[in-house]
Amino acid sequence: MFKVLITDPLSPQGIDILRRAEDVQIVEKTDLAPEALLKEIEDADALLVRSQTQVTAEVIQAAKRLKAIGRAGVGVDNIDVDAATGKGIIVINAPDGNTISTAEHTFAMLIALARNIPQAYQSLIRGEWDRKRFVGVELRDKRLGIIGLGRIGTEVAKRAKAFHMDVLAYDPYLTPDRAEKIGIRQASLDEVIQTSDFITVHTPLTKETRHLIDSRAFEKMKPGVRILNCARGGIIDEGALLEAIQSGKVAGAALDVFETEPPGDHPLLRLPQVIATPHLGASTREAQENVAVDVCVEILHILRGEPFKNA
Numbered sequence: 671m672f673k674v675l676i677t678d679p680l681s682p683q684g685i686d687i688l689r690r691a692e693d694v695q696i697v698e699k700t701d702l703a704p705e706a707l708l709k710e711i712e713d714a715d716a717l718l719v720r721s722q723t724q725v726t727a728e729v730i731q732a733a734k735r736l737k738a739i740g741r742a743g744v745g746v747d748n749i750d751v752d753a754a755t756g757k758g759i760i761v762i763n764a765p766d767g768n769t770i771s772t773a774e775h776t777f778a779m780l781i782a783l784a785r786n787i788p789q790a791y792q793s794l795i796r797g798e799w800d801r802k803r804f805v806g807v808e809l810r811d812k813r814l815g816i817i818g819l820g821r822i823g824t825e826v827a828k829r830a831k832a833f834h835m836d837v838l839a840y841d842p843y844l845t846p847d848r849a850e851k852i853g854i855r856q857a858s859l860d861e862v863i864q865t866s867d868f869i870t871v872h873t874p875l876t877k878e879t880r881h882l883i884d885s886r887a888f889e890k891m892k893p894g895v896r897i898l899n900c901a902r903g904g905i906i907d908e909g910a911l912l913e914a915i916q917s918g919k920v921a922g923a924a925l926d927v928f929e930t931e932p933p934g935d936h937p938l939l940r941l942p943q944v945i946a947t948p949h950l951g952a953s954t955r956e957a958q959e960n961v962a963v964d965v966c967v968e969i970l971h972i973l974r975g976e977p978f979k980n981a
């Protein structure tokens with residue numbers, strides 16, 4: 671029997687796949703304290719997580735039989751992939767299942783930011799009827815700068831084009847052929863930063879992308895620029911963003927992710943120019959079902975020594 675330890679909530683459609691497998695024992699324990707996780711992982715053959723469980727080198731060292739770690743989602747920044755690889759443990763994610771949900775969420779945030787929808791709603795339910803304070807901007811003919819034109823960035827670009835936005839993208843790993851196929855003009859990071867009316871980031875969080883948008887980047891931006899982060903907290907330097915909003919350089923920001931989650935009483939959340947959601951990009955029934963099913967199917971293949979798709 672393979673012990674599959676599940677430490678974050680996963681959609682039942684995925685878990686049912688494991689439940690039907692005669693060679694799998696499921697141990698589902700969410701909200702484990704770090705010490706309890708070290709104990710539980712000892713005899714696990716596979717570990718399934720979302721973004722909450724921190725799979726540190728210490729956790730990986732405590733595992734005696736672990737063959738695979740499955741991330742029901744895209745970002746693997748909560749997993750010490752080097753430590754896992756060093757021990758011959760395969761790390762897989764579910765790269766496609768939440769693309770559309772996250773792109774749609776980004777677009778919802780883009781429109782809400784342009785039209786002050788959350789702020790206007792808050793004002794209305796306070797009993798006010800203030801039409802002057804919430805005058806917004808159109809998206810048509812505005813330049814959207816996309817940093818990171820992968821799966822989600824591409825879907826955001828398609829939606830922006832449907833709204834007649836002028837879309838520009840920076841992605842050092844994007845080939846000119848692919849950019850042409852998507853119908854997007856590629857540009858340098860500086861051009862995206864200096865000329866965009868809206869800037870949205872869709873890169874992974876890596877050493878290279880941590881604080882990619884910092885105070886120097888904000889200095890170069892157009893006055894009145896609006897910023898979106900539905901990728902990972904830490905790609906944008908939150909302190910620099912706070913200053914850029916307070917100085918009036920940045921007109922507004924839409925954030926789904928934070929450097930520390932939950933962010934607690936974060937100064938950005940007290941600014942009326944900031945709208946935010948609690949890491950909801952992938953929170954749709956469809957996306958959660960997709961990522962759980964994808965990762966459970968692949969984990970079974972790995973445990974059984976069968977060919978698998980993603981590592």
Ligand code: NAD
Nearest residue numbers: 744745772818819820821822841843873874900901951952
């Ligand atoms: P992806 O791998 O398809 O795309 C990432 C893109 O970033 C790639 O095209 C890559 O070339 C590019 N990139 C890498 N380094 C870069 C750099 N220094 N500058 C510019 N571009 C760079 O991934 P995806 O599915 O599009 O997801 C992107 C990120 O969104 C994930 O890594 C994850 O952290 C985050 N995400 C968040 C949510 C959410 O709930 N908010 C949901 C899904 C994904």
Ligand code: MLT
Nearest residue numbers: 720721742743744745952
């Ligand atoms: C992801 O990387 O897939 C997202 O952060 C979504 C999530 O797992 O909540």
